[in-house]
Amino acid sequence: MLRKVLALAAFVGVCAASASATTLESVKAEGAVRCGVNSALPGFGLQDEAGNWSGFDVDYCRAIAAAIFGDPGKVEFVSTTASDRFRQLQSGAVDVLVRNTTWTMSRDTSLNLAFAGVNFYDGQAFMVRRSLGVTSALELSKASICVQGETTTELNLADYFQARGMQYTPVSRPTMEEASAAYALEQCTAYSADATALYAIRLTLANPQDHIVLPQIISKEPLGPTVRQGDEQWLNIVKWTHFALLNAEEYGVTSANVDQMRNSTNANIRRLLGVEGEFGKALGLSEDWAYNAIKHVGNYAEIFDRNLGSGSPLGIPRGLNALWIDGGLQYAPPVR
Numbered sequence: 001m002l003r004k005v006l007a008l009a010a011f012v013g014v015c016a017a018s019a020s021a022t023t024l025e026s027v028k029a030e031g032a033v034r035c036g037v038n039s040a041l042p043g044f045g046l047q048d049e050a051g052n053w054s055g056f057d058v059d060y061c062r063a064i065a066a067a068i069f070g071d072p073g074k075v076e077f078v079s080t081t082a083s084d085r086f087r088q089l090q091s092g093a094v095d096v097l098v099r100n101t102t103w104t105m106s107r108d109t110s111l112n113l114a115f116a117g118v119n120f121y122d123g124q125a126f127m128v129r130r131s132l133g134v135t136s137a138l139e140l141s142k143a144s145i146c147v148q149g150e151t152t153t154e155l156n157l158a159d160y161f162q163a164r165g166m167q168y169t170p171v172s173r174p175t176m177e178e179a180s181a182a183y184a185l186e187q188c189t190a191y192s193a194d195a196t197a198l199y200a201i202r203l204t205l206a207n208p209q210d211h212i213v214l215p216q217i218i219s220k221e222p223l224g225p226t227v228r229q230g231d232e233q234w235l236n237i238v239k240w241t242h243f244a245l246l247n248a249e250e251y252g253v254t255s256a257n258v259d260q261m262r263n264s265t266n267a268n269i270r271r272l273l274g275v276e277g278e279f280g281k282a283l284g285l286s287e288d289w290a291y292n293a294i295k296h297v298g299n300y301a302e303i304f305d306r307n308l309g310s311g312s313p314l315g316i317p318r319g320l321n322a323l324w325i326d327g328g329l330q331y332a333p334p335v336r
Helices: 002-019 023-030 056-069 085-090 105-110 152-163 176-184 195-204 232-251 267-272 279-283 289-297 300-307
Strands: 033-037 045-047 075-079 113-115 120-122 124-129 143-148 168-173 190-194 211-213 221-223 226-228
Touching: 023 033, 023 056, 023 232, 033 056, 033 085, 045 056, 056 075, 056 232, 056 289, 056 300, 085 113, 085 226, 105 113, 120 195, 124 152, 124 195, 143 152, 143 176, 152 168, 152 190, 168 176, 176 190, 176 195, 190 195, 195 211, 226 232, 232 267, 232 279, 232 289, 232 300, 279 289
Parallel strands: 033 075, 143 168, 143 190
Antiparallel strands: 113 226, 120 221, 124 190, 124 211
């Protein structure tokens, strides 16, 4: 009797699951991808006074939209904060979170979320005023440190000082904007955040040259797009859009030459661009899904350079975010 009850319960569960729309179906019905982003971090996510969006993460949202619709404009950007970003995703307010979010074990296992890869390898650092003459984070004992609360940044800071027997006074603020303002008003000796964030924030200060980012990196901060658990198709779409951008860079496929590259005799390129095989069908997309993402947004290098690298005010070197063939960590499985 118990087995019959359990079997009936399982059957009801399967029916309920099949009756609910997948994320892809919902996105297509809405006509846009709802993408949770940062709205105030230059280089990653920024909305200007005219309402225009720009940034590395913003372009990832556009690439996902292009892969699905063939149109990078079919995305609705939703501004999220460090404290509400996961609730926004869990509740269905956004379909994907692309918001300089660190992949950790607790987030991966206890929030009903799934990370779709690492699109940026970052690390936490410190920024100080050049006039202090500080050249190392080890000189910050008993200093006051501005930090954004309810983040891995705050936890890493505590771990770093405790491990070295150093004391400090945290100056915690609920948002990055408030933490930055506290540092600008000299309410703390140093400011600790991801290194890329510090480079961006330094540009917003009155005299950027008066501030330096110390060389010590005190944490591993693998950042990546995040989706809800339980929808493998949607996870695969976000994951393979990321991989497509990396493979395109490796194969020399750019937004400028992607049409010409469809005539390539290289089997890897032909499969990536949908000329051979039915790899789009496996995702529930058209066969030109990757072609559309690359055509409209560019490959990984193009996205990196214009938002964070040599083509941006930040000028951040690729470093660990170089391709594996160039000594970096960025590596994508092949389309085959």
